[in-house]
Amino acid sequence: MAVRVRVPATSANLGPGFDACGLALGLYDELTVAVTGTDLSIDVTGEDDGLRDETHLVVRALRAGFAALGLAPAGLRLTCVNRIPHGRGLGSSAAAIVAGLIAAAALGEARLSTRDVFALACAIEGHPDNVAAALYGGFTVAWYDGTGAARVARTAPPADLRPVAFVPGRRQLTSESRVALPVDVPHVDAAANAGRAALLAMAMSGTLLSEPGDSEPGDSEPGNSPNRNGLPRGGRLDTASWQEALVAATDDRLHQPYRLPAMPETRDLIGRLRAAGLAAVLSGSGPTVLALAVGEDQAALARECGGSGFTVLDLAVDRDGARVEVVAG
Template identity: 50%
Template sequence: MGLTFVAEPVRVRTPATSANLGPGFDAVGLALGLHDDLTARVTDSGCTVSISGEGAGDLPADESHLVVRAMLRTFDELGSRPAGVAVECVNRIPQARGLGSSSAAIVGGVLLARALAGGELPAADALRIAAELEGHPDNVAPCLYGGFTIAWTESSGARAVRLGAAAGVHPTIFVPQERGLTSTARAALPAAVPHGDAAFNAGRAALLVHALTAEPELLFAATEDRLHQGYRAEGMPGTAALVAALRERGVAAVVSGAGPTVLALSPVPGDFRPGAAWRAETLSVDVAGALA
């Protein structure tokens, strides 16, 4: 027997996210107080998408849109698709900048489909579906759960735990006009790294958990990385230079996700000037995650 879909529109708000946070490559992420608002309703046929804000005029407006693809994948998981859907996206998360815009779209689509189908999908299954679509769970986990998350993958799929970020964590993003591609950033990574660098990152990643949740004064040391940022620097020289300039001032700065955005986790000196190429914005930590 097919699903019975709700007649009224449903709404989801999804937060931006920053993954890696220095040494926590492909494992940790933080939800940020910058959001996309998505609305969907069942229609008689077809899939349509209207977009305002970030990505308007660039993103597809049919079933190939990532929100719709996530909705259809979730409907299939639940056992039935509606005849059609109409989706409205109000996007504020910059596209292709390392702030989790694709994860926000995927998580939004999963939760829109769940809401239209009556809400019968556990959060663990929503995470599993979202991670399968994204390819890794480090961004979808904080987007779904909020706060600071540690994510990993088992044979059954993605899993994550949520931890509360300490009050002394003050995220500031530096967003350039240029865009980046995760696939390009990943292509810069070597197949193997020195054992000493792996050991260094293991220690810093463990320290990062403590610094983010209990002792933000340790964030500068905790955000040191030898696993990915150095290898990606040549492809993002402006990003690497800004991270270095902030760290010279004692700021716990990292590449946000695959870049090119830079994330500072400790307060930025008031006289610091990143240059005209960068838009700076201080955000809160989003503690709620995606809201339906």
């Protein structure tokens, strides 16, 4: 028996949602796994870190999944087709971890639930933002509850969201990028980020409403009926207003100001994109830049802003998350 897993790339943080928010993107790693005799065989196409033993991240995730099921198969045959760039802030490690755990669950006759997989993935990755989006798809907010259990909320962004990724040639390890972060931040910055992250969640869920006074009392659009004080409740923002709201929602004071000085090309590109009215952020810990364009016109504008040294990827929002199927062994 063999299984094939497809896992999307992800962008974490999205500006103010540090270690919490994630977005699944239409760029996929694929993994085929079969239980064999006694040997470990790993074949890799595409992005490759060169590991061919038990230290390979997918193998580590597989072993963790099997251990949770009380299994310990001696031999495994892995075929990896890696399309997600490594070390660029697009969730390659989260994809590898989720792929391995999903494959183990399937080979173990699905005796691991999705929630079990999520908990194990968070334990291996160390933070929940990328793995939540990779596993569930769409836009996710992940956190740890009072017992330390990983939790997630998910929504599907509006259809006209057009992510554009600008991927540089050089890599940046998350562990290296975190060194730049201060132990403490000013209260005013934390408060600002809380408001921006809340606005981001509303904008990405498609429930963003206009400010009171932007619509007329009696407007027939859903949500526009006057409240008991006679003021309009507001309606769905038009495209231009949604674009403006996304720019505001992706402003960050907690991590980007500290990380970007070490990435001058990335910093300058984010500046150009935001000056052009685009919601642009550092993807994860970087150095990739993600522009959250609204509609094709903004996506085209984003592409025009990109400079040399970046590969530009037009990516859909992945709305399905990780998927697995049984294939011939």
